[in-house]
Amino acid sequence: MSTQPRLSMRDVAEMANVSIGTVSNVVNNPARVLPATRERVLEAIRTLGWTPNQQAQALRAGRSRTIGLAVMDVANPFFADLLRGAQARLEEEGYGATIGDADNRPAREEAVLRSFRDQRVRGVILGPIAALPREVEALHKARIPTVLVDRAEGGDACTVGVDDVAGGRIAAEHLISQGHRSLAFVGGPTTLAQVRDRREGAEQAAEAAEANLLAVSVPSLDFTSGRSAAEHITMLPVDERPTGIFCANDLIAIGMLQGLVAAGLRVPQDVALVGYDDIDFAAAATVPLSSVAQPRRELGRSAAELLIQELADIDGGLEHQHRTITYTPSLVVRASSARV
């Protein structure tokens, strides 16, 4: 490893025979500098391969151009799409994005948000995440605008989400319409508004139809949770076993499906199954999975849009009015819940 010193604006200035202020101007206000000088500077930048130090830029300017994107689980395809929708829009506006993954663990979640704060990101998009009020409050106190994804109770922030109560309802209504009278909802953690809302919707539908609804709590929205919930359900006496199961997301549903099949139960003949998110894998599962679809990319894009607007308002010294965008989910029926 060579011992060449690290490049700074100073080096460019020297090579081009100008002051660093002029280098800064060709980077930030090119029109302000004489074409000939500008060319000389650009030439020096190219030959040296210099690139402005963002940390210094942000420190001096008092604001960075980086947005923090926090999600509960990058391995969940739902979040991946959300991230991409958001990133695409941010990029158009010249913002960089840094992704933080909570790995389904509340402790990591706090760490991610704290790290965003310590990095002094310009704003945060908080994907579905338990989002301990304490840390969210800390972001607010640090004056870091935050857009909440998928949490209806906006409170003091812009919000984008889908109507999860409606989503839960259509899932349960569908199972009921297929003749099921004994339902189950599998999901968790209940610290997530999404989980509570989806269950709530399912409960509403069950009550309206006077059907039973068993609630099975699991620690996280992943495969493993689905498998262990399946163990629980397959061990129930047949007359207590639900025949229609609605899972809070597709990962749980796919884990559940594996567990049911492993225990010798047939889907949908013995147990019908509905998931949530309609990720690509849903259609490719052992038994193609019915699922409640959300406009994933759109959610991310809208979240970015709201944040961009808020930042623009702040930069412009305007009063900012928080907004809430709500999408309506829709049911995609496949074999896992087809009438037999």
Added chain:
Amino acid sequence: MSTQPRLSMRDVAEMANVSIGTVSNVVNNPARVLPATRERVLEAIRTLGWTPNQQAQALRAGRSRTIGLAVMDVANPFFADLLRGAQARLEEEGYGATIGDADNRPAREEAVLRSFRDQRVRGVILGPIAALPREVEALHKARIPTVLVDRAEGGDACTVGVDDVAGGRIAAEHLISQGHRSLAFVGGPTTLAQVRDRREGAEQAAEAAEANLLAVSVPSLDFTSGRSAAEHITMLPVDERPTGIFCANDLIAIGMLQGLVAAGLRVPQDVALVGYDDIDFAAAATVPLSSVAQPRRELGRSAAELLIQELADIDGGLEHQHRTITYTPSLVVRASSARV
């Protein structure tokens, strides 16, 4: 939004009646300051809720504590596990991590690496990514240590990977042992060493057994590529159609599986299928998918370890010796390639 000024070390110093140097010391060298003073400062930090500005810290110290993790596709469960293995190890050492997603697009890939450079991250772990030599070279010139994941040809960097040639070979040998004489390899882009190596291994096995191997190139390692490759293959005249297909990763294989089934072909009766990565979904696919397993988390963890060592060497002024760690993949046989 209140107009309170942003908090700085200065505010803490004033509240605690000390100089900012002392505040810095309680943060970085607590032993150096008198317990009574230390307490006063810590109290001020707590009541104000101040947190050091990492940009300023990094700028002053000349080095950040953030590592950039670049992957081709966060939506691919393989990468998610890789990231987590790496992050867990980095966290132990007090390094923060920032994730960059290339979204399977070469252009984004360049942007991710450039952004890491502009952010002046301390080091980079480059997950499988086409990794245009130009940008990698730029990192090197910027003296940002880089660990390459899954690229055998280390060159001027530490490297961790699996023996993909061996992986390709065992996949193809397995298909051959099941009686298949007409094979196909589906993968791309060939700018990826992984893809080339897996194909190479398959070719070796095919040649040794005097079996045919059709190579189908696809643009990226995802679902969609698998589906379109399936269209291509199902349209071949029956006598030219391969009966054993090895896909460069599980996402392609699952897309392929869907396409084959949609076209009325039976797996494994008409076509046997083997994927690569052994992601969770492999076992949960319509027909459980045989796959070549890699130690995903371990790969990430080892990459982090190598980077940590390299940084320690640099900090200690020691000569650094690049290392290469190679894991051996193993085949997991499931229904998609079972003898019928």
Added chain:
DNA sequence: CTGAAAGCGCTTACAG
């Protein structure tokens, strides 16, 4: 149009 100077929020020798 260009340069000199101040300062963003920190850390790090160096005095005292």
Added chain:
DNA sequence: CTGAAAGCGCTTACAG
């Protein structure tokens, strides 16, 4: 043990 000062790499008025 604590403080004053210099400086990391930039941007931004302000002179000239």
